[in-house]
Amino acid sequence: MSIQIPPEDYKAELKLNLEQHKAFSMIINTIQKGKSGIFFIDVPGGTGKTFLYRALLAHLRSKKLIAVATATSGVAAAIMPGGRTAYSRFKIPIDGNESSECTMSKQSGAAELLRRSKLLLWDEAPMANDGH
Numbered sequence: 001m002s003i004q005i006p007p008e009d010y011k012a013e014l015k016l017n018l019e020q021h022k023a024f025s026m027i028i029n030t031i032q033k034g035k036s037g038i039f040f041i042d043v044p045g046g047t048g049k050t051f052l053y054r055a056l057l058a059h060l061r062s063k064k065l066i067a068v069a070t071a072t073s074g075v076a077a078a079i080m081p082g083g084r085t086a087y088s089r090f091k092i093p094i095d096g097n098e099s100s101e102c103t104m105s106k107q108s109g110a111a112e113l114l115r116r117s118k119l120l121l122w123d124e125a126p127m128a129n130d131g132h
């Protein structure tokens with residue numbers, strides 16, 4: 001099932017401010033080069049993180065690449081097209097502790113989706129419980 005890309009998200013790429021554009025280019029360049037990377041977007045609330053994420057998701061999905069959008073809270077997940085909570089997408093136990101593991105089998109469709117994805121986005125990652 002494909003995810004509908006809102007028309008305004010295509011245009012978001014053209015409206016990125018300097019900082020957003022810097023992050024966008026760094027992430028897209030890494031993906032284009034086939035490299036791996038972990039990027040942490042650390043800015044105050046209301047400064048355009050979601051705007052950047054939506055531009056990234058639209059850019060990759062418009063090229064038929066898989067970009068997975070997750071967030072710690074359901075509210076943040078819901079404002080990204082195709083967004084799911086990280087707990088749901090990565091099958092993280094809700095009452096997890098230091099020894100708990102994701103309940104995802106390697107053969108599952110969910111695991112295959114993650115393997116094929118070019119971008120795994122986790123909004124509000126630091127808000128996840130200590131055990132995660």
Ligand SMILES: Nc1ncnc2c1ncn2[C@@H]1O[C@H](COP(=O)(O)OP(=O)(O)OP(=O)(O)O)[C@@H](O)[C@H]1O
Pocket residue numbers: 015016017020044045046047048049050051052
């Ligand atoms: N480059 C931009 N051009 C136009 N509008 C923008 C731009 N960046 C952000 N905005 C707008 O500014 C507002 C705040 O941006 P956004 O919701 O992306 O911030 P946020 O960092 O995700 O906020 P929060 O931390 O509260 O989730 C939104 O209305 C968004 O559409």
